[in-house]
Amino acid sequence: MKVYLDNAATTRLDEQVFEAMLPYMKEEYGNPSSIHAFGRKTRSAIESARKTVSKLLNVSPAEIFFTSGGTEADNMAINQSIHSLGIKHAITSRIEHHAVETTLHELEKQGKIKLSWVNVDAKGNIDLNHLEELLKNNERSFVSLMHANNEIGTLLPLEKVGELCAKYDAIFHSDTVQTMGHYPMDLQKINVHFITCAAHKFHGPKGVGFLYVNHNIKIQPMIYGGAQERNMRGGTENTQGIVGLAKALEICYAEMDEHIKHIQGLKNYMKEQLEKHIPGISFNGETDNDKSLYTVLNCCFPAHPDAEMMLFNLDIAGIMASGGSACSSGSNQGSHVLRGIGADQTRASIRFSFCKYSTKEEIDYTIEKLKSMLA
Numbered sequence: 001m002k003v004y005l006d007n008a009a010t011t012r013l014d015e016q017v018f019e020a021m022l023p024y025m026k027e028e029y030g031n032p033s034s035i036h037a038f039g040r041k042t043r044s045a046i047e048s049a050r051k052t053v054s055k056l057l058n059v060s061p062a063e064i065f066f067t068s069g070g071t072e073a074d075n076m077a078i079n080q081s082i083h084s085l086g087i088k089h090a091i092t093s094r095i096e097h098h099a100v101e102t103t104l105h106e107l108e109k110q111g112k113i114k115l116s117w118v119n120v121d122a123k124g125n126i127d128l129n130h131l132e133e134l135l136k137n138n139e140r141s142f143v144s145l146m147h148a149n150n151e152i153g154t155l156l157p158l159e160k161v162g163e164l165c166a167k168y169d170a171i172f173h174s175d176t177v178q179t180m181g182h183y184p185m186d187l188q189k190i191n192v193h194f195i196t197c198a199a200h201k202f203h204g205p206k207g208v209g210f211l212y213v214n215h216n217i218k219i220q221p222m223i224y225g226g227a228q229e230r231n232m233r234g235g236t237e238n239t240q241g242i243v244g245l246a247k248a249l250e251i252c253y254a255e256m257d258e259h260i261k262h263i264q265g266l267k268n269y270m271k272e273q274l275e276k277h278i279p280g281i282s283f284n285g286e287t288d289n290d291k292s293l294y295t296v297l298n299c300c301f302p303a304h305p306d307a308e309m310m311l312f313n314l315d316i317a318g319i320m321a322s323g324g325s326a327c328s329s330g331s332n333q334g335s336h337v338l339r340g341i342g343a344d345q346t347r348a349s350i351r352f353s354f355c356k357y358s359t360k361e362e363i364d365y366t367i368e369k370l371k372s373m374l375a
Helices: 015-021 037-057 070-085 098-109 128-136 158-167 239-254 256-277 307-316 336-340 360-373
Strands: 064-067 089-092 114-117 141-144 171-174 194-198 209-213 282-284 296-300 349-353
Touching: 015 239, 037 064, 037 239, 064 070, 070 098, 070 141, 070 171, 070 194, 070 209, 089 098, 089 128, 098 114, 128 141, 128 158, 158 171, 239 256, 256 296, 256 360, 307 349, 307 360
Parallel strands: 089 114, 089 141, 141 171, 171 194
Antiparallel strands: 064 209, 194 209, 282 296, 296 349
């Protein structure tokens, strides 16, 4: 049996998304910047996709800029805010995605900003009182805090952080890569200036995402070379990817309630079965339904002689899971997120992440394999 429980790393392409993309890989291959009929057809497809995304998020199409994915979108928001808005102080946490943490750390090393680290608790929750202190006691700040942690699943109270940022005239960027397509987002109700998206996290194609830029913010381009994306990102657009992103997001919104019920049920079931059959197991991050991303369960297993081999042994058993973020898989330093929350790193921690294609049978198979490994 093959069991894929690494959906926080990437998801299987939805068949409907593939069908929507296919014409733009075969028949409709014109350059969107060309003025002839082939070019006009692909330009129309891109703008239709932009309208679809903007309608789902309740924003203007002019506020959506297509990118190569979440990392580029994060970099664009961070670098161009510091460059264009004259901001000298930034706030983030020790458990952000590397696309955020490393980018801000590099800007600090270059002497462009002072960087402050907001406190997080042992479950990965942001200390809102400390955040307010940092906002109050520094000049105008750039705040970057992710909506849901990609390793432990703890959710950020997005609206509360937005209200704090508004109170102190801060620029607020949230990496929403793990939550886009999984939660409804009405950006008219949240004070946020930038959010990011990667289509492959919700059954869309790899290599495409977007950055939402609030219309009140004006930043300079990060990539020069052409007038694409309204002069904000040079380079020929990934037409089929953009079409696929919009189709995938449209499906997510249409089926969201059904997906939440199904996936949350699987996560709760797996947690219950692990607690029943593996004494001493604990969980990294929040696990309550209203505080935790319903697609992620990060398990801290009891001490065992073969702990370091658990992921390898799961792979041999046909079960795909993760020890942390896929973006960190080449690192030998362990998870910076688990270090950031003070987790016990002498015990094996494994992230299982679910999707609409996951089944109860797969969970049962995984539980049986874990029981035998830890016997």
